[in-house]
Amino acid sequence: MAVPLIDARGIVKSYGQVEALRGADFSLRGGEVVALIGDNGAGKSTLAKILSGVERPDGGTISLDGESVAFGTVEEARAAGIETVYQDLALCADLSPAANFFLGRERLRPGLLGLLGVLDNVRMRRETREACERLGVRLASMSAPVSALSGGQRQGVAVARAATWARRVVFMDEPTAALGVLQTRRVLDLIRSVRDAGVSVVLISHNMQDVMAVSDRVEVLRLGRRVAGFETGRVSMEELVGAMTGAMEQDERNGRNGQDEAAGRDAAGRDAAAGPGEQAGPGER
Amino acid sequence: MAVPLIDARGIVKSYGQVEALRGADFSLRGGEVVALIGDNGAGKSTLAKILSGVERPDGGTISLDGESVAFGTVEEARAAGIETVYQDLALCADLSPAANFFLGRERLRPGLLGLLGVLDNVRMRRETREACERLGVRLASMSAPVSALSGGQRQGVAVARAATWARRVVFMDEPTAALGVLQTRRVLDLIRSVRDAGVSVVLISHNMQDVMAVSDRVEVLRLGRRVAGFETGRVSMEELVGAMTGAMEQDERNGRNGQDEAAGRDAAGRDAAAGPGEQAGPGER
Amino acid sequence: MKVVRELGRLQIVWIGLVLAGLLVAFSVLAPGSFPTSFNLLNLVSDAAILLLLATGMTFVIVTAGIDLSVGGVLVFSAVVAAKVIEGTGSLTLGAAAGVVTGLGWGVLNGVLVALGRIPALIVTLGTLGMSLGGALLLTGGVDLRAPAELNLGLGLARWLGVPLIVWICAAITAVAGLTLAWTRFGRHTYAIGSNAEASRRGGVAVRGHLIKVYGLAGLLAGLAGHLSLAKYGITGVSAHSTDNLQAIAAVVIGGTSLFGGVGTVAGTVIGVFIPVVLQNGFQILGVRPFWQQVVVGAVLVAAVYVDQWRRRARDQ
């Protein structure tokens, strides 16, 4: 198997007194869907932000295609083909859906006007509407600002944007939290089709059905550390919940995941990186 | 049966060109859990805001305990014992969780200091922490502002707040969207216990499992109108999804809900108000 | 809370109607003196230079920033222009020097705001003091005079009966307005003001863009300095201490939010003219100076109130 697309080791990040990540590992190969799950406050969003270049880690190493990188700006991550649906969506509330969809990638008019930087609003609106409707999200008005959209409509715009622009990896931090039943299904379909197009997807979600439905692997974060990794086909929902809440490692009654404590975090991290055919046990706390 | 606690008829609300509600009906009796479901942009949040006094409707009537009211300020709704978890949470990002929890209801120090308006921060922090932990939400730092919390932690604060203060009704607009598995279960438990204490709950959710698990009745909004009402025990998830997306009313193959078109919206609304033992059919569009 | 941008467009209609209403009212009350081409032309001519400052300020405020330094930069640039003309004898070099000087101050503001992450109010308050002090140092506190060929040339030149300075300011304002409304540069300006963090995450080069925006405001202040030198024939070292507030007020009257993300140059144009027209009209009506201050203040609030009220009615 080739080197992982993203390989993050021992990522540490604290905000003042709060340690959001305490040495988290994460790795991702090309063309796979990895679910990143964990309790509230486990550090999932923080990890996603660090791997998207939004936040700078306090410690740890990140390599991309085997080469060590020091992400610290979004531009670098974007240049590497990484897009993200942030949990807080990161939309400009005063701008229209189309302006947000094309933010930083505005389409210009053809010809001289384009050279002068004149925007092609008609085209951008059309493309945005199309991308949203593909997700089943109907926008009542294309010129109303994002602040006038319903929660689900906003999320639809953010998901459509990331999926459209990603070339290698798309991080989706709870992309369906505000979406309706139909829209959620469409997003899961989208994740699959994006994966089929060769783009890796990292899905952060609290919905175990969705996780089971769409992911190839599941990585579990707890209190800022990776504590377990599973192959989706071979794990049950109860096991996932147990790993998230820490119930499992306390009683270790689950044979398949009850590996030796000595395997520990590092072992688990390496396992996960090695291939989807294996699954790692829960690490120590 | 007594008069409904809340009875809203023909609520109309437009924002500029966009008609968010086009004559929606809604009614609620004491001590019941009603799920309000619908596609993205169906107008659920708008309806919740109107019934919480945050927005003023353009048309329609609202009565509370059979008396017509003209909500238009949050104070009135609060005075009537109505609390709300807003979809956008409506927290002050710069303030601490405790400050948000007690916003507008600050606890003062006992004695003279209290008369001077001095806050009892210690007590407010303690009570906030307790209320959040009852939901399984751990707050790493009680003095950090809400902007430093994870998505789930924020939602936990908002849910705990509304549930703590509600005396008659609590509207919960997607209260578990950002919550983990455990926390979601706790919120569903909370909804039940709140109901058992005699407080009505309106649950807006896209998660049909949760809706089925906790609600007594389900009301369906589509394109700004109430299109169907069901008793939860007698409806399947497919039927709910069908009613939301409009698939059902198009082919009308579902006998139980395929009432005469003439029953129409008003009939549906009255039915729903009549009692939990009945269920209304989908209204016309 | 934030004003819907679409309505932002409509808003111009309303605040524009307020201005039109004022013009009509004064024309009715003083038919012989107010609506004369002589008076209106002078009115436009006196507002032209403020218009440049307010246009730059619009960009800055749309990014949720503020620029208090414009008056100081104007004076400093005028002094540099005057010195260069005096030294080289070339009007073109002088104009260029003034504009470049303004740009320099603007870029300094932008760098301190964007890279130093110091609040814009403090940065520009600091550069206001520095540029004004610098201008006084360069001149010893004694106003420099423009050479006659500038003052009598550019200062008095007319085209189609309208002063050249008005044409220049109007053209630049129009270009700036179109840039803000229709180009990528403008789009990024709105995006940063609406949500700087989201813009950064979206891949907008926020820092670079802020430097450009403050640079633009400085450049326009520099140009304003040169034009002011031409028009008034003097550097006016003590004369521009209220320029910043005047420009900010014009921008806000025009519907731009101090919290960023919303606003138009067209609104600013109207916002420049409302106080100017009020002042002119009341003076022509013979309102006593102290009363003028009172009435202008009250009418200003009322004008914006009408505008807000109409907007809210639509909003409901």
Added chain:
Amino acid sequence: MKVVRELGRLQIVWIGLVLAGLLVAFSVLAPGSFPTSFNLLNLVSDAAILLLLATGMTFVIVTAGIDLSVGGVLVFSAVVAAKVIEGTGSLTLGAAAGVVTGLGWGVLNGVLVALGRIPALIVTLGTLGMSLGGALLLTGGVDLRAPAELNLGLGLARWLGVPLIVWICAAITAVAGLTLAWTRFGRHTYAIGSNAEASRRGGVAVRGHLIKVYGLAGLLAGLAGHLSLAKYGITGVSAHSTDNLQAIAAVVIGGTSLFGGVGTVAGTVIGVFIPVVLQNGFQILGVRPFWQQVVVGAVLVAAVYVDQWRRRARDQ
């Protein structure tokens, strides 16, 4: 983007260290003149009245508002106080009249902002013009004099060697600071500035609270007017046109965000003293006035930069 409130507390430590550094530096450079009780007392005494204005401004800015009218309200109140004393001969009545007048202007601001929903900048720009114009109308443009018993009484009185006016301003500032930090009133002030809509939904009486906050700022400006009348013996109709900017600058230097929700009165106190100390120190060092402007501007930016930089280092 918004500054963590907890760090807001710590920030005072840093900006306070900057002030302490300035005090030490000037003491070393001018050991015989700067750190004398005579000089420091004068320094405090000269800053006292601005402190009142800046304290009121802190509340206003924490609600994400702004008050440009303070200087005008100060003058108007001073004029009313002087007229009442002249008319009735009672100093107490005069003081009361001044304070009540200030409160009235503040409440007017608050009503227009809260109920009229007009941008605070426009409202207070309008009331600035109205109050200044009104003061000029009342006086005919000629400064009124305070009666000798006020000027020589309250104006010169000392307690424990410190001017009474300083005690008054310090006491009021302390009470205001404690109110903002520890009481329900303060909590609601922060809440409104942080998210007015969320506060409204949370049941905070946003409009009433805003009226109170602007009323407080007006009241303090009215009191400042009376104290200024006592201290300087004149109403100073032309003297207060930059008070608003000075007060706003002090508030922002002290770490309060113009976007609301964050800030402390303690920070504002330091923010008042940094420019005052700079000016005083450079004057004592004999720096020429023009250079002073340049240097004060530069040091101001640097001081806030140090503060921001330290904060960011912690933040990471």
Added chain:
Amino acid sequence: GGGGGGGTGQVRVTLVQGLAGEEFYETMACGAKAKAQELGVTLDVQGPQKFDPTLQTPIVNSVVAGKPDALLIAPTDVKAMIAPLTQAKQQDIKIILVDTVVEDQSIGLSRISTDNVKGGAAAAKALSEQIGGKGKVLVISTDPGVSTVDARIKGFEDEVKANHAGVGYLGVQYSHNDVSEASRIVNAALAKDPDLAGIFAANLNSATGAGSALQQAGKLGEVKMVGFDAGPAQVKQLKDGVVQALIAQLPGEIGAKGVEQAVAAVKGQQVTPSIPTDATIVTAENVDQPEVQKVLYKAGC
């Protein structure tokens, strides 16, 4: 002997201007500096950014903290400056009042004052003469409440009312020291009274703005203008025909005399308690005469 100074024997004098960066006061500072150099004394110059006692008081306080031997000051208010100057007096600093005075006669060992009322009257005479004794005249001032400017206007008004019956006085407008504001005022005035005959611009920025408006309207020279002060910029305006007459005071001489008196006071020599100075009317005709050349202000030093 050099009182409370650094003990170096060098006499230290500080000049506190009424307004830093204004030509009148800068010229005064130049005159003072030249004289200080001549007498071998150290001279510091300070001044507020506005003509305003609340801004001048802190400056006086910090100057006094530095304990110079003598203080030359142009008090910005006859009453408000008494308190800080009394403090200075108590510190044994010799006080010389230049340009303006305070009410308290015991302050100021010497008072070298400009009579602004007289200057205003002179402006009225000059303007009346320019317009041939009849026509409407307008006054443009900076801000209300600036005592020196108010005095000029008062002198102007009184003189017009008393001695120039043919002159129609239109009153004062305030430009807030802003050139474009002054220009707007004159525009509106011309729109309202197309037969405007004369303008008295009470300070430089007002004259500049008014001149620009007249120039744009093509009424330069037709509407007569009288300015105050005779700095290089004003003299240029005079020569360009923007203004027809200037009222020149003697700031340089006031500065020089002030230093002379201060040094005398410090050294315990005889001082002259009161030295009034006069105002001169400068016109295009007399500007090149040597005795008028002498009174023109100098552009820096």
